[in-house]
Amino acid sequence: MTGNERETINGMTLSEKYKDEIAEILSRYPVKRSALIPLLYLAQREPGYITEAAMTEIAGLLKLTPPQVYETATFYTMLNLKKVGTHHIQVCKSLMCALVGSDTVIGWIKTKLGIAPGETTADGLFTLTAVECLAACGTAPMMQINDDYYERLTEEKVEKILADLR
Amino acid sequence: MPKHELVLLKNMMQPGYTGSLADYEKTGGYQALRNALTKLAPTDVTATVMKSGLRGRGGAGFPTGVKWGFLPKDYQGPRYLCCNADESEPGTFKDRQLMERDPHQVLEGIVLACYAIGAQSAYIYIRGEMVLGSKILEHAIGEARAAGYIGQNIFGTGVTVDVWVHRGAGAYICGEETALLESLEGKRGLPRVKPPFPATHGLYNKPTVVNNVETLANLPHILSRGPEWFASIGSPPKSTGTRVFCVSGHVKRPGNYELPMGVTVRDLVFEHAGGMRSDKPMKAFIPGGASAPFLTPSHLDVKLDFESVAAAGSMLGSGGVTVMEEGTSMVWAALRLMEFFYHESCGKCSPCREGSSWLVQTMRRIMAKRGQMQDLETLTDLCKNIAGRTVCAFGDAEVAPIMSTLKHWRHEYVTLIQEAEAANLIRPESVGTRH
Ligand SMILES: NC(=O)C1=CN([C@@H]2O[C@H](COP(=O)(O)OP(=O)(O)OC[C@H]3O[C@@H](n4cnc5c(N)ncnc54)[C@H](O)[C@@H]3O)[C@@H](O)[C@H]2O)C=CC1
Ligand SMILES: Cc1cc2nc3c(=O)[nH]c(=O)nc-3n(C[C@H](O)[C@H](O)[C@H](O)COP(=O)(O)O)c2cc1C
Ligand code: SF4
Ligand code: FES
Numbered sequence: 139m140t141g142n143e144r145e146t147i148n149g150m151t152l153s154e155k156y157k158d159e160i161a162e163i164l165s166r167y168p169v170k171r172s173a174l175i176p177l178l179y180l181a182q183r184e185p186g187y188i189t190e191a192a193m194t195e196i197a198g199l200l201k202l203t204p205p206q207v208y209e210t211a212t213f214y215t216m217l218n219l220k221k222v223g224t225h226h227i228q229v230c231k232s233l234m235c236a237l238v239g240s241d242t243v244i245g246w247i248k249t250k251l252g253i254a255p256g257e258t259t260a261d262g263l264f265t266l267t268a269v270e271c272l273a274a275c276g277t278a279p280m281m282q283i284n285d286d287y288y289e290r291l292t293e294e295k296v297e298k299i300l301a302d303l304r
Numbered sequence: 305m306p307k308h309e310l311v312l313l314k315n316m317m318q319p320g321y322t323g324s325l326a327d328y329e330k331t332g333g334y335q336a337l338r339n340a341l342t343k344l345a346p347t348d349v350t351a352t353v354m355k356s357g358l359r360g361r362g363g364a365g366f367p368t369g370v371k372w373g374f375l376p377k378d379y380q381g382p383r384y385l386c387c388n389a390d391e392s393e394p395g396t397f398k399d400r401q402l403m404e405r406d407p408h409q410v411l412e413g414i415v416l417a418c419y420a421i422g423a424q425s426a427y428i429y430i431r432g433e434m435v436l437g438s439k440i441l442e443h444a445i446g447e448a449r450a451a452g453y454i455g456q457n458i459f460g461t462g463v464t465v466d467v468w469v470h471r472g473a474g475a476y477i478c479g480e481e482t483a484l485l486e487s488l489e490g491k492r493g494l495p496r497v498k499p500p501f502p503a504t505h506g507l508y509n510k511p512t513v514v515n516n517v518e519t520l521a522n523l524p525h526i527l528s529r530g531p532e533w534f535a536s537i538g539s540p541p542k543s544t545g546t547r548v549f550c551v552s553g554h555v556k557r558p559g560n561y562e563l564p565m566g567v568t569v570r571d572l573v574f575e576h577a578g579g580m581r582s583d584k585p586m587k588a589f590i591p592g593g594a595s596a597p598f599l600t601p602s603h604l605d606v607k608l609d610f611e612s613v614a615a616a617g618s619m620l621g622s623g624g625v626t627v628m629e630e631g632t633s634m635v636w637a638a639l640r641l642m643e644f645f646y647h648e649s650c651g652k653c654s655p656c657r658e659g660s661s662w663l664v665q666t667m668r669r670i671m672a673k674r675g676q677m678q679d680l681e682t683l684t685d686l687c688k689n690i691a692g693r694t695v696c697a698f699g700d701a702e703v704a705p706i707m708s709t710l711k712h713w714r715h716e717y718v719t720l721i722q723e724a725e726a727a728n729l730i731r732p733e734s735v736g737t738r739h
Contacts, residue, residue, distance in 0.1 A: 166468045168382070168425075169508055174490030175473050200490070213492040214473035216432045232394040233594070233640040234552040234626050270476065270644050271394035271594075272433050275552035275624070276559040285435035 152195050156180055160199070170200045174210055178217050187218035215269075223258045223265030225303050228282045231268040234275035243279045244268060246296050263304070311537075311546050312521050313562045316405035323440070325447040328408035334453050336527040337412050341419060341461045349420040353523065355531035357544035362388055362479075362516030363593065363621045364697075365543075365610045372421050374503035375511045383423040384507040386488065386514045387414055389430040389437070390472055390479035394594035394644055395624030398548040398560050399517035403430070403437045406521075407444035411467065413520030415454060416527060418465040421513050425466050429484050432473040441469050476648035480696050481514040483650065494652045495696035518548055539566030543609030547623050551577040554584070554629040566612070570604040573627055584629040588712070592621025594641050595701030597708035598634070618708070634713040635720060638705040639667040645702035656699045659690040663706060670717060673724040680717055683710065 153160060163176045177199065181192035188211060197204045211217045229235075229244050244255065247266055253259055255268040274280040277289035288299055315321050315331050328334070340349050354369025375383060387410070391399040403410055414426050430438050445467050448454040456464045470488055472478050478487045482496035485507050506512020522545060526534045535544045543565040549572055552558050556578030563572065569589060573579065580586055586601050591608065596619040599606070606616045613620040628637060646664040651657045663686055669675050687703035694700075710717060 166470075169489065171490035172470075172488055175471070175487070179471065179473070202490075210490060210492055214432070214475050216472075216474035231640075232644050233637055234395050234624075236640050237553045237626070237628060237632070237637075270647055271392065271396075273391045273397040273400045273431070275395055275626070276397050276550055278552065278558070282433060287436070 152177070152181055152192055153199065171202060171206075174200060174202070174207065175214070175217075178207075178211055182218060185221075186224075187221050221262075224263050225283050226265045226267065228267045228269040228272070229255075230270065230272050230274070230278070230280055230282075232271035232275075234271065235278040235280060238278050240279040243281065243291050243296060246293055247300070250297065250300055264300075308546075308564055310562050311525050312402060312406075312409070312518065312548055313560065315409065316401075321406075323404075323406050323408065323444070325408060325444070325451060328406070332528065333408055333524070334412055334448075334451075336524040337415055337419075337453060338459055340416055340527055341459050341463055346420050346422060349416060349527065352531050353420070353526060356526045356534040357531075357541060358519065358522055358526060358534065359543070359610065360516055361518035361522075361547070361623070362481075362514075363393070363595070363619075365620065368515065368519055371503060371515075372417070372513060374501065375421055375513065376504060379511055382425070382508075382510050383421055384510060384512040385414060385418050385421060385423040385426040386481075386484060386502075386507065386512060387426060387428040387520055388479060388481065388484060388514050388516045389428050389434075390476075390484060391434075391517070391622075392431055392476040392479050393622045393624060394641065395550060395552055395590060395626045396593050396622040397550050397552075398623060400434055400437055401560055402517050402521050402548070403434070404440050407441050408448065409521045409524060410441075410517055411444055411448055411454065413523035414467055415458070415465050416523045417513065417515060417520055419463060421511075423513070424464050425468075427468050427470045427488060427507075429470050429472060429478070429488055431478075432471045438469050438471055445469070475650070476644075477650040477696075477698065480698065483696070484514060485512065492650075494650050495698075497695055538564045539607060539609040539612070542611055543620075547608065547620075549608065550622075550624045551627065552624065553589075553627040554581050554586075554632075555579065555627050556581050563608075565609045566607045568605050568607055569599075569625065572608065572625060573604075577627075580627070580629055582629065584631055586627060587630045587632055588628045588634060588637070590618075590624070590626040591616075592619045593624035594644060595619065595697075595704055596621045596624075597704045598637075598712065599708075600712050619704075634709040634716050635667070635671055638709040639664075639671050641705040642667050642702070645698070649698065649702070653693075653695045653699070655690045656694045656702065659686050659699075660702055662686055663690075663702070667706070670720050670724075673720055673727060675717075675721040675724050677718075677721055677725075679721065680710065680714070 163173050177196045181188045193207045194204050197207045231240050253266050255266050258265040279291045280289040350372045358368045359365040475493045477483045478493040480495045483493040487493040502512040538544045546562050547565050548560050548562045561576045588598050591613050603616050610620050642664050646660040649656050649660045666679050687707050690699045691703050
């Protein structure tokens with residue numbers, strides 16, 4: 139546990155904050171544990187990562203032990219257990235994108251933001267990650283920033299996208 | 305360019321088509337479902353699909369109707385349908401387009417499949433990164449529910465089907481059907497040992513069918529136009545229908561091309577995808593996603609159907625065709641894919657977990673010009689010890705890029721190693737630090 143076990147989002151527990159949404163999620167599955175990933179997404183929605191307190195609370199909701207929740211949460215790359223930048227830039231580096239210049243795209247971002255893959259800017263605004271194929275190989279090179287895809291990237295496009303996010 | 309009719313991509317190619325329920329209904333959407341539910345028995349639907357010859361578009365090509373037929377007939381409890389929308393195979397991007405641009409075509413297929421197998425619940429397991437796709441599907445489900453195509457008592461027939469979108473959270477292995485089921489149960493996505501197959505022991509240990517998005521999207525067309533029509537397209541009798549081929553790499557017009565199965569690679573790449581992007585000739589291509597062995601331009605006339613690609617020593621797989629031009633390093637290309645597999649091994653079985661780590665390290669060493677001739681034997685031995693010895697087919701897939709590039713372009717590995725050795729003659733002190 140990281141110090142503050144009672145840590146909450148804006149002082150509210152998940153169940154207080156998302157009462158109806160949680161009920162709706164639980165109603166989709168005949169077995170409670172299936173709601174685990176959806177609830178972890180919910181816990182991550184506002185803070186951008188999942189706190190220990192949220193995992194403990196979810197364990198209680200689903201009648202699981204905290205290690206069961208933790209075990210699932212650590213398996214999936216999209217579930218963050220640590221803070222990431224406000225804008226999480228994920229550039230695809232798999233073969234099909236690499237064939238048409240994804241390494242160059244990573245280079246541009248590195249120069250423009252001063253961060254290498256795996257790093258976050260000092261102001262906490264941007265995190266850069268090199269990721270594997272995002273099913274957009276026909277419109278490569280590409281990147282995802284938070285929920286959105288940006289495809290057929292050129293230097294001017296990247297520049298504009300980053301400028302718009304500032 | 306030979307004339308051919310679009311089936312799956314037809315609606316979305318119409319100017320102004322938005323994928324809304326109204327647009328889909330205008331094309332005759334949900335008529336196949338109405339007809340099936342009001343006039344056909346579930347076993348008739350299965351028989352029709354069997355007769356069409358439809359085979360799984362997720363990669364393995366298992367006959368869809370046969371798979372449905374494996375569900376226990378006398379089982380009274382719940383059954384499930386899972387739509388596999390995890391699409392994570394590098395080089396594959398068709399399911400995303402099918403879901404984003406014509407979601408109701410997929411949903412109609414899902415409800416038809418549920419009716420055939422007697423499932424009242426379907427989950428669409430969509431990869432987590434596809435946020436847009438999941439929103440579009442959820443919106444479409446809402447529309448279909450309001451129109452009475454999803455929910456209770458569809459068309460007053462007493463048939464109930466509910467459909468939910470379940471987002472994955474970033475793990476390639478969750479596309480493997482049993483890992484998908486584990487993940488849907490809220491666990492780590494570790495594949496189960498097959499058999500038993502999901503048909504008998506699936507979601508929550510209940511009879512379950514897992515079908516790919518494209519497989520399901522074909523169903524409304526098979527039901528409305530008949531199995532004979534479907535079976536007349538492509539390379540009958542074994543590879544019927546069209547395939548949405550995903551073309552990527554060094555071509556002029558990368559993208560999705562729906563063509564009858566059995567089209568040649570030459571036609572796909574040079575007629576449809578516009579040919580090579582520059583004046584450099586083609587050096588290599590992958591015919592079926594990252595898991596499929598590399599082929600050479602001598603295979604350009606291979607027909608893209610299940611049997612012909614297998615006979616050429618590769619796999620039609622997910623339909624992802626990646627083209628590489630002359631000048632591309634094949635060791636580099638294989639290493640890129642190996643990095644992917646190393647990152648995505650779920651770690652359940654040791655040949656894959658340990659093997660992928662050794663393979664990637666050996667490949668990195670060779671690429672960095674620190675390799676030795678014996679590394680080539682190490683690579684071959686490792687691959688032989690992984691393939692066929694793992695819980696899931698990932699093990700066979702991860703050795704494909706290395707084995708096939710070693711087969712066709714061994715000299716490129718040798719050149720890199722010779723350069724390493726030459727450098728070492730000049731810098732003998734580096735020998736001690738090498739591992
Ligand atoms: N679309 C994508 O993104 C990716 C696709 N793949 C493809 O996946 C393929 C391997 O998939 P697997 O599911 O491991 O193949 P598989 O051969 O084990 O199964 C294929 C389907 O048939 C069913 N089946 C087979 N035998 C059965 C039996 N006796 N009784 C009941 N059902 C049976 C399975 O349940 C499954 O749904 C590869 O060929 C590859 O092309 C691999 C990676 C990614
Ligand atoms: C490592 C691995 C990853 C897979 N990924 C996918 C996938 O992303 N999408 C998919 O439809 N099938 C995928 N499959 C194949 C599924 O296990 C299964 O065969 C398929 O969903 C069955 O549907 P179909 O018969 O309609 O093709 C994968 C298989 C393996 C071994
Ligand atoms: S082969 Fe690899 S991915 Fe498949 S179960 Fe074994 S360790 Fe996991
Ligand atoms: S390889 Fe980059 S999106 Fe597929």
